[in-house]
Amino acid sequence: MTALLPPGTTADAAMLQVRQLTARFTTRDEAVQAVRGVSFDIARGEAVGFVGESGCGKSVTARALMRLAPEGSSVEWGGSVLFQGHELLSLPEPAMQGLRGRRIAMVFQDPMTSLNPVLSVGRQIDDMIRRHAGVSAAEARRRTVDLLGLVGIRDPARRADDHPHQFSGGMRQRVLIAMAVSCQPDLLIADEPTTALDVTVQAQILRLLLRLRQDLGMALMLITHDFGVIAGMVDRVHVMFGGEIVEHGAVDEIFAAPRHPYTRALLDAVPRLTPGGAVQ
């Protein structure tokens, strides 16, 4: 089998090269081949999307880059994940910890469960900064306040002392994004970052991600089931089905002329606000 090379990317220029990635995870009573030979590149500063339905392997693919097993299971990874010259699948755990959160960071769907409820949000960001940057407590707090301001939290010096339950869902997602970008990662993985949020808050978070990408020069790997979300956010899209990439290309081409019947079926099923849309 030949590796799929995304169009417009040469193999040696990419910051991230994933080749023939496989993931097989075993739960209490079954083994599942969740990813079956996925290959793609992400260049420095590039925004790349992954779309597909639940169980298609998009989240497991993202987690491979952090070498995180889905909850309650153990994973057997295969293939290669080359990030800035490091083979992540065989990197010793201490070295992986040095990359995780510092060079590659991740934002998840649920801002309710991703924060520690008993610590102030400022303290949680402080800890993250101190762990990765080794700065003093005072310097860490100064950076924390800057970050909370950067993600659009008003009166950040005061809000840093508040606990997660004192923030709305959208504000908690901003806090998690602040934490994720605290060490200026080269790649931010966002797995359904707005799925749990109201539509007006979703629009704010999407704008925030676009602005941070521009300001910090990060690459973005956006995972979503929502074609509306993916449309305005990325340069290239991968469509996943059954643990494989069934189609990939520039975002405008995929929307204008989907080639794979599965991509067409997905796009046709998207409900639209204008009459004559796709829900029959």
Place this chain on the structure above:
Amino acid sequence: MNSPQPLPVAAAAPAPLLQVRDLTVTFPARHSRPPVRAADAVSFDIARGETLGLVGESGSGKTTTGRAILQLQAASAGSVRLMGRELIGMRPSELRSMRRHMQFVLQNPYSSLNPRMTVAQILAEPLRVHQTVPARAVPERVAELMTLVGMDPAVVRRHPHEFSGGQRQRIVIARALAVNPDFVVCDEPVSALDVRTQARIVDLLQSLQERLGLSYLFIAHDLAIVRHVAHRVAVMFGGRIVEMGRAEEVYGQPSHPYTRALLDAVPVPDPVRQRAKLSQAPVELDFHAFRAAAGACAFGEDHAHTGTLEWHPLSPTHGVSCRFFPPPA
């Protein structure tokens, strides 16, 4: 509250199947927080065979409204009449017999089915409770229900975990229809499902409505889905209906600034248009700030003085509230 209340929007039929008037649900003060009016003087009608879409963001009061109509949540004021009969304050035994006419379909098909029961047992339960068919006819009715929702009656001995999310939601729908209801509250019935499955379930709900003459209150945060299923749409914010009208009116001429902000925030599955949308400055209005102010409202009426409703008809079927409405610049 002043009475009697005129209808915010003209009733679709002389005797609507469901008539909700000034329905108010207040949650008492907790800890340091003041009492919350989760639903505040909500009024609307639903005709036989009609779908009213109820949209709004989390905390807007749409789920509370649905629960209060079904008498699963006590109302602090107002009236809910189903088939002409007042449900609020109804004796429990009478209410139980009225439940045959009103059912609900909830969001999560994973938690709303008992994992220990087979599909046959799940579907037989409401038949037994309401004694709608004789005991010996139950298996036949169960098979009929499975066929109705597009499933193979041969699988009724299986348990919920053996089915996909979409199939489970079909079972939930079959259970709701077991007693031949007239009215079904669908609270986010497809939001836990994949997009292709959503389309199929929406399709099923619509064809069931046509075949059985069902009325739906379709509660959802997804404005695009509601656009497709609802004949009329009510937009909720802060416990209030801020705009209501025929679907093409609310989506075509959104008139409350909150409705416009909501519609504007929906991502468009078109890269060129969506990029343009995200590059514009968002509408960031704190609509809560525009509660009722003394003096003239955004439409130039002083409701406190005249005693009129904070409601302004735009057409015989479309109206907008001046509550949470920013004053003209």
